Amino acid sequence: MNSRRKFITNASLLTFGGWALQSFNTKNFSRGNIAAADQINIGAIGINGMGWSDTLSMLKNAGVNLVALCDVDKNVLNKRMAELSKKNIDTAKIKTYGDYRALLDRKDIDAVIIGTPDHWHALIMIHALQAGKDVYVEKPVGNSIQECRTMVAAQEKYNKVVQAGQWQRSQQHFRDAIDFVHSGQLGNIRTVKVCCYQGWMKPGPKVADSAPPAGVDYKQWLGPAKTRPFNSSRFHFNFRWFWDYAGGLMTDWGVHLIDYAIFGMNAPVPKTVSALGGDFAYPDLYQETPDTLTALYEFDNFNLVWDHAMGIDNGNFGRDHSIAFIGNNGTLELDRGGWEVIEEKRSDKKVSVARKSPTDNGLDKHTENFIKVVRSRKLNDLNCSIQTGAHIATVCQMGNIAFRSGQKVVWDKNKKQFTNNGLNAKYMMASYNNGYQLPKI
Known part of the structure; x- marks a missing residue:
């Protein structure tokens, strides 16, 4: 070849x-x-x-x-x-x-x-x-x-x-950072903090339903989703903020950021998930998914914290997104702009790495x-x-399910479902409408 x-x-x-x-x-x-x-x-x-x-x-x-x-x-x-x-x-x-x-x-x-x-x-x-x-x-x-x-x-x-x-x-600096995490130099990692503060992302305004724009096959756009009147603030980019079509920032950016948290920790599905949030920042805009959300994932040997906010950029480390592996000897901070290791001054095995920038196009x-x-x-x-x-989409869905249900969700790893009554049928299953069906494989 x-x-x-x-x-x-x-x-x-x-x-x-x-x-x-x-x-x-x-x-x-x-x-x-x-x-x-x-x-x-x-x-x-x-x-x-x-x-x-x-x-x-x-x-x-x-x-x-x-x-x-x-x-x-x-x-x-x-x-x-x-x-x-x-x-x-x-x-x-x-x-x-x-x-x-x-x-x-x-x-x-x-x-x-x-x-x-x-x-x-x-x-x-x-x-x-x-x-x-x-x-x-x-x-x-x-x-x-x-x-x-x-x-x-x-x-x-x-x-x-x-x-x-x-x-x-596929981007090299992400892989280099995870190689460092896997090297063990950070010591025991107790917490992974993932933040996603996206100042440019806001829901659309609340506007009246209308006819679809000329040239748009709205019926085909809806597909298996529930039939609803066309609304410009639910369409194109803004579909992200409605449960019928997506899962908000948790799934839109979470599958990128939580992915590397899970990758770094070689982690399976969490044992439990709790989540709190709501439309705290922009209650006057049109959305269903929360503009502010904090989720706590419990694993056997560490906790994972997800923290997202729409419309502001000042997240952890002064960045608009970040993945931080907090270990006994140092904290590795990773984002799309590079990675570094901040030493833990109280450690006898403190480690630090100057910030390394990307060299390629992921x-x-x-x-x-x-x-x-x-x-x-x-x-x-x-x-x-x-x-x-x-796997990563499932982990992110679990955070949304904890938020939507208002419960601390508990996962049975053998049965691969929640132990909470009623959650599996209500939130795990796909909702298909308009004659569409998810094929049985």
Whole structure:
């Protein structure tokens, strides 16, 4: 197999909480000397936000051809096609769709990117696997614990490549930090504190229901979610703040940050979870998920604390997000801007490390890893398999369930369910409507 063109490794920039992907031109889409048998045709489903960033990143890999785009909003489709035209991309070779099923029917598509709202991830991923496609699915992979389990079962049944979009799993400075945690130099780690203070993220205003914008297939956007009148403050980016479609900051950023807390501690599902929060900061805005939340996760040998706040940036260590491993000899602080170790002055084995900055682009490395495994079929080489994505999404869902139920939730690791009466049926299961059903795998 011919080698892939070297991917671009310009340092990544975090802007407004998302990736400011560097500009690219037609040379980024050159096919190099990739053999015909190694060409990979991709289609992208849901391209208004991260799905589009994933698509552009994927195309930096030689031999990857974009042949289809799908979105329920024609305005978004037109916008993306215009962007490609400005880059002198031959858009005549790219077909657009409003229904993902028509895209999946194409036999010439090898892999798909799923960047839809969260409530669509599971169904589209399973249908894609059934259609014989490899899948790159955005995070959180599932919008319920049942969906997460079913997605894992589907991947194992159809044996296709599925990468979860938790790109930090591919960024070197995150991995270096975890290697240090695993080295034991911090001593016993008693607490991991994870904070997520996102000043740029606020819910939308409370506005009246209205007709959907021209070009939007709102029925298709709702899919398996409950039928409700269209409201602009529940649509596009703001879907994150409503339980029908997502899980708020806990799942939107938690699957990135709690992921590394769990990875660093080699931790399973927690024994208990308690959570307190509410709409303390912006009760006048339109949301269901809490703008302020603190959750306490109990594990055998350590506690994990999750703390999130919308609309402000002054979190732990003066950062807007942070993962802190607090050990007897020092505290390792990790975020997208780098990592460091702050010594514990009272320790006889104190340790410190000056701050180390990122040297690569995590998203580009993550999509490159996906393409590499699509070609090699060595599924164990994936940096974030659906199994990993489902585990972290489950942990984050548990925090939301503790908050929504108002209970300290207790987990039975053998039965893989809550011991609290009524919680399993009410909160673990997926709620599908409008004739949609989660497939039984």
